[in-house]
Amino acid sequence: MTNVRPDRAEIERRAVEILERASAFDVPVDLEKVARSLEVNVHFDTLEDKVSGVLIVKGAERNALINAMHHSNRQRFSLAHEFGHLVLHDSEGDRLFIDTNMRVYQRVGGATDDAYNQPDSMTKPHEEREANQFASALLMPSELVLREAVNLDLSEETDVAYLARTFGVSDQAMSIRLQQLGLLQLTNLS
Numbered sequence: 001m002t003n004v005r006p007d008r009a010e011i012e013r014r015a016v017e018i019l020e021r022a023s024a025f026d027v028p029v030d031l032e033k034v035a036r037s038l039e040v041n042v043h044f045d046t047l048e049d050k051v052s053g054v055l056i057v058k059g060a061e062r063n064a065l066i067n068a069m070h071h072s073n074r075q076r077f078s079l080a081h082e083f084g085h086l087v088l089h090d091s092e093g094d095r096l097f098i099d100t101n102m103r104v105y106q107r108v109g110g111a112t113d114d115a116y117n118q119p120d121s122m123t124k125p126h127e128e129r130e131a132n133q134f135a136s137a138l139l140m141p142s143e144l145v146l147r148e149a150v151n152l153d154l155s156e157e158t159d160v161a162y163l164a165r166t167f168g169v170s171d172q173a174m175s176i177r178l179q180q181l182g183l184l185q186l187t188n189l190s
């Protein structure tokens with residue numbers, strides 16, 4: 001056990017490793033395969049609207065609850081985020097992660113810890129940031145984004161939207177990822 005926080009490169013590396021182990025390094029990423037590989041039971045449940053997802057780890061049993069009422073793109077991000085908690089943070093015994101609406105798609109880099117510090121959150125702000133970075137890397141691996149983007153004009157909103165659909169993510173999540181990868185200028189965002 002270590003207290004060293006994983007940096008972004010480490011999180012990217014772990015996400016690709018998980019995808020390869022699950023034979024899911026393909027577009028769109030098959031989260032069912034990832035769930036099977038990580039031995040997580042996924043349940044789509046009626047949850048409070050503000051709750052995106054919950055991860056319950058008890059001994060060898062791993063259950064993820066995803067809000068059944070949310071848009072499928074958001075469900076995918078929530079599930080990938082819960083996988084991030086499992087992969088990055090599950091070293092402290094039995095844990096319960098409850099994720100309320102974090103408006104994660106509106107955040108890129110530089111967010112203060114405060115922005116993630118929801119009053120009823122049971123996780124630490126740095127864990128939320130890391131789980132979001134992991135989700136982004138898992139759903140939009142840089143190598144696959146570069147491959148799919150090669151013939152697109154990313155200054156065109158329609159091309160970004162097309163890329164988002166290809167990966168099963170929201171336009172906003174894709175825009176943020178493209179910024180992170182240096183493929184899109186911040187000023188292109190409305």
Ligand SMILES: [Zn+2]
Binds near residue numbers: 097128
């Ligand atoms: Zn979380």
